[in-house]
Amino acid sequence: NAGVTQTPKFQVLKTGQSMTLQCAQDMNHNSMYWYRQDPGMGLRLIYYSASEGTTDKGEVPNGYNVSRLNKREFSLRLESAAPSQTSVYFCASTDPVMYGYTFGSGTRLTVV
Amino acid sequence: EDQVTQSPEALRLQEGESSSLNCSYTVSGLRGLFWYRQDPGKGPEFLFTLYSAGEEKEKERLKATLTKKESFLHITAPKPEDSATYLCAVHFTSGTYKYIFGTGTRLKVLA
Numbered sequence: 107n108a109g110v111t112q113t114p115k116f117q118v119l120k121t122g123q124s125m126t127l128q129c130a131q132d133m134n135h136n137s138m139y140w141y142r143q144d145p146g147m148g149l150r151l152i153y154y155s156a157s158e159g160t161t162d163k164g165e166v167p168n169g170y171n172v173s174r175l176n177k178r179e180f181s182l183r184l185e186s187a188a189p190s191q192t193s194v195y196f197c198a199s200t201d202p203v204m205y206g207y208t209f210g211s212g213t214r215l216t217v218v
Numbered sequence: 219e220d221q222v223t224q225s226p227e228a229l230r231l232q233e234g235e236s237s238s239l240n241c242s243y244t245v246s247g248l249r250g251l252f253w254y255r256q257d258p259g260k261g262p263e264f265l266f267t268l269y270s271a272g273e274e275k276e277k278e279r280l281k282a283t284l285t286k287k288e289s290f291l292h293i294t295a296p297k298p299e300d301s302a303t304y305l306c307a308v309h310f311t312s313g314t315y316k317y318i319f320g321t322g323t324r325l326k327v328l329a
Binding site for chain 1: 259260
């Protein structure tokens with residue numbers, strides 16, 4: 107089925123550990139995004155990639171890095187996880203923006 | 219300050235009891251307002267885009283409307299399967315990319 111695939115679905119990390127969240131889309135979209143969703147805070151943009159080869163910071167980029175590996179794949183890396191990064195992470199893609207985002211099913215990350 | 223506010227935070231309806239959800243915004247240079255539905259444990263699912271005041275969009279029991287300051291999502295004769303969190307988002311011009319989500323309205327429809 108066409109859409110956005112995120113891996114892993116669940117992850118528990120210890121403080122200071124690193125990990126990469128993977129995202130791939132098969133809709134030939136140019137733009138891809140990483141959001142985090144926290145209770146009472148709504149969805150907040152971490153990083154986005156308007157097109158292959160470009161990345162830009164969103165609202166809450168500190169503690170994260172991203173890589174737009176190719177048109178299909180956009181990964182999010184936590185270099186040294188902190189408890190404040192406990193959240194649900196969503197990858198999304200669109201092309202163009204006015205057609206609405208297609209979201210993945212999310213990664214639930216807990217940092218202890 | 220650019221802001222998107224949704225109300226109420228939570229809403230319980232009886233099956234067939236129509237109601238409306240509100241999304242108010244204070245941004246400049248609105249390019250579009252979006253409605254999404256999110257089921258527990260899943261990513262948001264796109265419903266509608268509204269571009270300008272006076273525009274309306276419909277899908278089954280849902281109807282979205284837009285004014286210069288707010289949008290309404292009207293739910294007519296809801297069914298239990300309409301239970302979900304409904305999110306609105308606005309896309310606007312402000313130098314850099316701006317797409318802000320509201321915190322959502324949790325809707326529960328009782329049979």
